[in-house]
Amino acid sequence: MNFELSAREKELARRGRAFCDDVLLPLELITDEHGELPMERREAVKQAVRDWGLAGINHSREDGGLGLTMVEQTAIEEQLGRATNGLWTCVWRPPVSLKFGTEAQKKAYLVPACGGYRRGAFAITEPDAGSDPRRVKTRADLRNGTWHLSGEKWFVTSYNASDFVIVHAHVDGDPDKPTLFLVDKPAENLTHVRSPKFMHNFAFDHAELHFAETPVGEDKMLGAIGQGFELTKDWFVEARLQIASHAIGAASRAAEIANDYATTRHQFERPIRDFQGIEFMLADMAVELFAAKSMLYRVAWEIDQGLDRKRVHAHASALKLYASEAAGRIIDKALQVLGGRGYMRENPVERLYRDIRVDRIWEGTSEIQRVVVAGQIRKRGLGIFSEIDPGVAA
Numbered sequence: 001m002n003f004e005l006s007a008r009e010k011e012l013a014r015r016g017r018a019f020c021d022d023v024l025l026p027l028e029l030i031t032d033e034h035g036e037l038p039m040e041r042r043e044a045v046k047q048a049v050r051d052w053g054l055a056g057i058n059h060s061r062e063d064g065g066l067g068l069t070m071v072e073q074t075a076i077e078e079q080l081g082r083a084t085n086g087l088w089t090c091v092w093r094p095p096v097s098l099k100f101g102t103e104a105q106k107k108a109y110l111v112p113a114c115g116g117y118r119r120g121a122f123a124i125t126e127p128d129a130g131s132d133p134r135r136v137k138t139r140a141d142l143r144n145g146t147w148h149l150s151g152e153k154w155f156v157t158s159y160n161a162s163d164f165v166i167v168h169a170h171v172d173g174d175p176d177k178p179t180l181f182l183v184d185k186p187a188e189n190l191t192h193v194r195s196p197k198f199m200h201n202f203a204f205d206h207a208e209l210h211f212a213e214t215p216v217g218e219d220k221m222l223g224a225i226g227q228g229f230e231l232t233k234d235w236f237v238e239a240r241l242q243i244a245s246h247a248i249g250a251a252s253r254a255a256e257i258a259n260d261y262a263t264t265r266h267q268f269e270r271p272i273r274d275f276q277g278i279e280f281m282l283a284d285m286a287v288e289l290f291a292a293k294s295m296l297y298r299v300a301w302e303i304d305q306g307l308d309r310k311r312v313h314a315h316a317s318a319l320k321l322y323a324s325e326a327a328g329r330i331i332d333k334a335l336q337v338l339g340g341r342g343y344m345r346e347n348p349v350e351r352l353y354r355d356i357r358v359d360r361i362w363e364g365t366s367e368i369q370r371v372v373v374a375g376q377i378r379k380r381g382l383g384i385f386s387e388i389d390p391g392v393a394a
């Protein structure tokens with residue numbers, strides 16, 4: 001086993017860190033105060049992503065991406081996760097489902113998305129459909145060679161930074177026919193209802209949309225009827241790894257700030273790290289980081305090795321569950337070490353504390369990840385998680 005990053009992986013991690021420090025961190029306070037990244041700042045950041053060679057980090061070279069391995073992507077994403085206010089999203093990841101599009105769809109959406117000239121949002125969640133997407137009510141009906149979409153979508157992240165939306169709808173209202181559609185903005189009979197405020201202030205919005213017989217060309221169906229879940233399965237694995245990478249980047253930053261502060265802050269005539277109550281918190285933070293990061297790079301490596309898809313799904317769920325919950329605990333302790341200063345909005349740890357909470361909710365809640373993990377134990381046995389190589393016990 002070799003746990004050392006290659007020269008190329010180290011270079012990418014350094015680039016991700018430098019991009020975070022030079023481009024994203026200066027935008028944190030303005031994003032927090034404004035509620036999102038101000039419109040007039042967005043183009044410069046997009047250009048910076050291109051200039052730093054970080055555009056299209058999750059796609060193949062043939063599709064206009066960088067052709068990076070999962071370990072290489074993870075090395076970058078971990079560093080981007082240090083930025084508060086979801087600014088990591090400025091380094092866009094075009095939806096994975098686009099690679100299953102027709103050549104014409106790839107040319108119109110994927111290639112320009114990899115170049116940063118187009119951006120897509122993903123709309124599956126609805127008022128009555130969250131963890132259980134079979135409850136989706138948005139329907140697609142084909143009439144006279146045109147699809148008509150009707151329904152309501154919630155929490156559509158980055159809608160106001162996107163120029164198209166991938167919509168998950170049930171053809172003929174049949175939950176056995178979940179299907180994806182590409183909807184260009186602006187679209188006839190598509191209303192942006194509102195973009196509510198959330199606990200975090202994020203780079204872009206999370207919108208609520210209303211589709212009222214929105215006409216969509218026949219050529220805008222992505223994949224086949226009924227393939228809605230199949231095409232997004234890979235995205236779930238990728239998104240879970242990405243969330244874990246960001247959570248670990250965020251927790252590392254908080255832990256570093258707390259560790260430094262524990263040395264410089266004096267109370268009762270000594271640095272506060274001399275109190276065991278503080279030092280034990282630092283120890284717990286370090287151990288959880290060590291565990292989460294080891295899991296993260298293992299799962300990324302397994303994907304690169306072409307490990308069985310089902311095992312990868314199971315491991316990605318376990319990783320997302322552990323990393324998001326551990327990061328919550330680490331950042332909470334970091335804030336405690338900082339005392340009142342940790343509670344100030346100008347302190348990155350206060351923002352990280354707000355930012356990290358959603359990682360236990362989106363892309364599958366912690367409970368849903370536990371459902372996946374428990375289901376895999378039932379089906380395949382505990383060895384899928386407890387053995388480094390299940391072949392050894394066989």
Ligand SMILES: Cc1cc2nc3c(=O)[nH]c(=O)nc-3n(C[C@H](O)[C@H](O)[C@H](O)COP(=O)(O)OP(=O)(O)OC[C@H]3O[C@@H](n4cnc5c(N)ncnc54)[C@H](O)[C@@H]3O)c2cc1C
Binds near residue numbers: 154364366
């Ligand atoms: C900031 C933000 C951005 C988002 N961005 C997007 C986006 O871009 N596109 C998109 O489509 N969606 C997006 N979402 C939606 C997100 O994926 C859902 O919030 C999530 O899937 C949970 O659904 P829900 O909120 O309806 O909760 P529910 O599914 O109603 O769950 C409520 C509670 O019940 C629990 N629960 C549900 N089922 C089970 C079960 N079987 N066993 C145990 N417990 C269970 C949940 O874990 C949770 O604690 C976003 C959400 C947020 C908060």
